[in-house]
Amino acid sequence: MNKLTTKNAFLGAIVAFAVSAGLLTAPAKAVDQITLTIWTFGEVIQPGLQREYQKLHPEIKIIPIKNDVDPLHQKTILSCQTGGPADIIAFEVPYSGYWRTGNRPACFQDLRQMKTSGSNADAGVAANLSALDIKKNYLPWRWEQGVAFNDSVIGIPTDVGGLQVAYRSDLFKKAGLPTDRVAVGKLWPTWEKFIATGQKYVSKLTAAEKKSGKGFIDDAGSIYAAVMNQGTVKYYQPDGTDAGKLVYKTNPQIKKAWDTTVKALNSGIGARLGQFTSDWNIGMNKGAMATILAPAWMLDYIKKQAPDTKGKWDIADLPVGGGNQGGTELGIPAYSKNKQAAYDFLTWYLAPEQQLKVFKTYGLFPSASVLYDDEALLGYKDEFFSNAPVGQIYTKGVLKLKPIFEGELQRKIDSTFGAGLGRVASKKMTSEKSYALVLSDIDKLFKN
């Protein structure tokens, strides 16, 4: 979800300037103005909902400042040492392991000690609710990702990156494959069948199409993360300690995910388009891929990048079923001067009602599990994706997920494996050699 955010930061700075200027010239305002500064990335803070909240609370100004995920992480570390202007900070789940470990949770306000003020009572958030009181609204394992190992609650989950397969029904038809989403889902109960379907698809492509780089799936490497997340353990195994036990060498799930992905890479079903590259964006419009393993939040991206493909896409179940990719937490830094206002905003913003609105406009799948049997979510269909019951399909997948322990260097280990698969994809190394290099690269991480 890396986006260019300089412009937003710039706008944010202008707004901040305007606000402070406004405060300076009009000190005689009846209500004290509170400014909530939110450090965020991507589409975590929705402008529509932000406006809605400011209508409810004219006394509160919300200023989201966007960064990319990794620089924001650094900014958060720095500001924890020095203090900073933020009242709310977003962090991605792969970084949650970092913040939950050691004495780092102290960087965030323990939300168990906060109580809602009741200022949003009319908007559906009752007074006197601590984080423990709202816990029941959320998917349990997703909630745990915001709970530190000293049991303090440092973040509340925004979305679940439920993963399913987005496919082009027109291209499937051309290749003689079924187009109905249920029938398509039945094509691939396993990843092996998924690869076999891909080979069938690729065999129907003309030589010219193959030469121009067309394939069945955008990036066969994306299968790795999907298979990994279908397990229960990734690189760290919970062993009662905060850090967890490192199992990147022994966990069979990793080897399984690696081998499946290598098989897919070698079978030639991938268009070898790295996600979020310019080739990927263009390829999406040109029908270079017939399938994308799409987390819920990616649907909006597809809509924006390839508006002309409206109605040609559909959504089917992921092989094996249940997948996850991404997700974000919102927390309040310990140094914030507006904790009460920030907590009131968070509890409102992440309440089920608002999560549903976000899902309908931006496709971020709600982490509020109370919605999962709500007709408003289950019945939601998306015109762009051939009226697929997006709500129902993603709910089904998310419910199959099991909690995964995210350790301190999760994100880094993930990207090391990603690079290893990249070497296999570009045929620079054999699978075995590349795998060995991945392990030694990770060893290095812990050596010094």
Place this chain on the structure above:
Amino acid sequence: MTLLRDGKGRQKAPLTPWKKKSAKERKALPGIASLDGRWGYPAIAPFFLIFLIFGVAPVIYSIYIAFFKWDPLGESEFNGINNFIFLFQDSDFWIALRNTFSIWALSTFPQMVIAISLAAILRNKRLKGKSFWRTILLVPNITSIIAITIVFQQLFGRDYGLINGLLGLIPGVDHIDFIEGVIPSHVQIATMITWRWVGYNTLIFLASMLAIPDELYESASVDGATKWQQFKYVTLPSLKNTITFVLIVGTIGGLQVFAEPQQLNAEGGSTKQFLTLTLFLYNQAFLNNKYGYAAAIGIAITFIVLIISAINFFITRKLAGEGSR
């Protein structure tokens, strides 16, 4: 270098040499003249103060943490010189060193040729719209690196990039993967750097070309020298010092290449094929949380810069010695 050597006489030299005035008249202008004496140090103090806080202090601090396993939010432990030992054993460091110099060479030398050629064209007295051309040369330099990278990624895209589109028109030529290949990826990054800096260097060359007296060209043409001979025997030798200057500035910039490779791939590529020294440092600190190790890398880079500066210094002195008549 020469500026520094002349520094001794600075206090005596008038600050405004273009206004030749007697000592008496100068006293009548207290504002500027007094800057020379008592107010000189306070006037330069703000810069040195800020430099001390934001320049020297972090350097000293990072030398300190280079001897630790450093955790900004946790407990740090003393690590002796292990960070440095590890650095010399780390294959990534040597790859980064190789990449940095390869990208530097690929960007610096073509850039010189292009910049000198462009300057030679712009020097032409009969050229129309001179200021327009000179201004437009600076536009790439003030464009954000991120924006440049996005545009170049589209040009260099493997499947749908313009360059590969053109290559594809030639029968029998395959698309080049400008990310996965070692040299192709260096070419892509070097092109971005060249694009950004060539205009700036052209202006520097142009300024020094305009300072070459016309008489030299006139007497050369009287002697029957062709345009090319004039360029070779009059223009180029006069540019010697400028070329050295551009080379030094380019080397310092070349050792700091960061944003371009980072935008292509934050890890520097799947086989670290375009991992540069500064990107290596950044990733160790800010992706791997190894701040102490990153500080050690920083010190290593400092030494590399020192060595290259020393080489530059000797070459410059030799050239300057030859050049002085």
